[in-house]
Amino acid sequence: MTETTLHHRAEAVRRFNRFYTQHIGVLHEFLQKSPFSLTEVRVLRELTQGTVSTATELARTLGLDSGYLSRLLTSFERRQLITRRQSEADARQSLLELTPAGRAAYAPLEVAAVDEVCALLKGLSVAGQEQLIAAMRVIERLLGRGPARAAVSLRAPRGGDYGWLVHRQALLFGAEYGADMGFEAFAAQEMAEFSRRHDHERAMCWIAEQQETVVGAAFVAALSERAARMRLLYVEPESRGHGIGTLLVTQCISFAQQAGYDTLTLTTCGVLNDGERVFERAGFRCVSTEPERRFGRNLIAQTWERKL
Known part of the structure; x- marks a missing residue:
């Protein structure tokens, strides 16, 4: 591959990034009116899913700086959105859990996010929806960290x-x-x-x-x-x-x-x-x-x- 070809492809990736970032900004109209940042919503969602239990796992899953995440979790704790308790298996780790107030704060954000994406998909034909999802899966597979481990x-x-x-x-x-x-x-x-x-x-x-x-x-x-x-x-x-x-x-x-x-x-x-x-x-x-x-x-x- 020549440097010129690589450069053209890099520009194509950057063009897609600009387009997608702009599109995501439109999709998060409801989020912009909420008291939470996009990163805070991502943290709340992971805790809602129950797939992580410690700050270390959360930082690794979301690719967040540990110091930044620590400050964010402290803010959540102060607002009574989460609780922390010492892990019995490892005293250095704290187990995180959403409080009822935390789940109540996240629930409308989840509903709004689903509604926004559904509105986007309704603008496409059934074939167009399938083509979009297939293209997204290809991007996930090519750029994902662990496609080789997937079944x-x-x-x-x-x-x-x-x-x-x-x-x-x-x-x-x-x-x-x-x-x-x-x-x-x-x-x-x-x-x-x-x-x-x-x-x-x-x-x-x-x-x-x-x-x-x-x-x-x-x-x-x-x-x-x-x-x-x-x-x-x-x-x-x-x-x-x-x-x-x-x-x-x-x-x-x-x-x-x-x-x-x-x-x-x-x-x-x-x-x-x-x-x-x-x-x-x-x-x-x-x-x-x-x-x-x-x-x-x-x-x-x-x-x-x-x-x-």
Whole structure:
């Protein structure tokens, strides 16, 4: 990536930040008329949820300076919004709890916040609402501190998934490996063939989701009566190295065994180095290697095979 490209992308992020900050200011009209700052409302909400119990946990969860938080909590205590009591497990820690007055002070703020967001969403179509929430989830996953620790689930494809997977993989393989539009045509053809011939007893697709966002996928389809082929395996770049590829490959092997196949094969272009390690650990071996010109690049086509 060139410095110019990076600069343009940084400007795009800053532009979004300005837009979103302005939008959030409008959403917090009710908050501006309350006696609480935005930070104070965030602290009250965490205490209402009961997910934290000490000032140390609260500071870590909200990313607040401990000194600033201490002064804020002292103010809450003086206003009888919270109580503090010494922890029996650690005398250095105080357990925090909202008082009835604290809960009563926060309740209208929560109602107002929900009403404001609902009003925002009502201005969008159902499809627009879903697109907005999906985009927010992507931002959370990419910029969040712990997406790798979030649970991963596998599901069957839904309407729109096949087309989206063609689009996403074409973008990724173009950006990462320099593939031209021939790869998109190849992926579209593979997807269309799978969709037309889909036999639930002999072929299957799995979509990997993390925090309700697609982070990978894999297909298994018949190559012959006794052999199956794994197709279009991919994992999102930010989610690699955390076992998602292994999970998908293991699922493909298990399905192929249950479907009665004797072997499971796959073909790669010799650029998926991380994938090769996943295949080897899963019991695959490379049975052929052949140079070829494909997708606008000189590649090494590799065929991998696993006995079932």
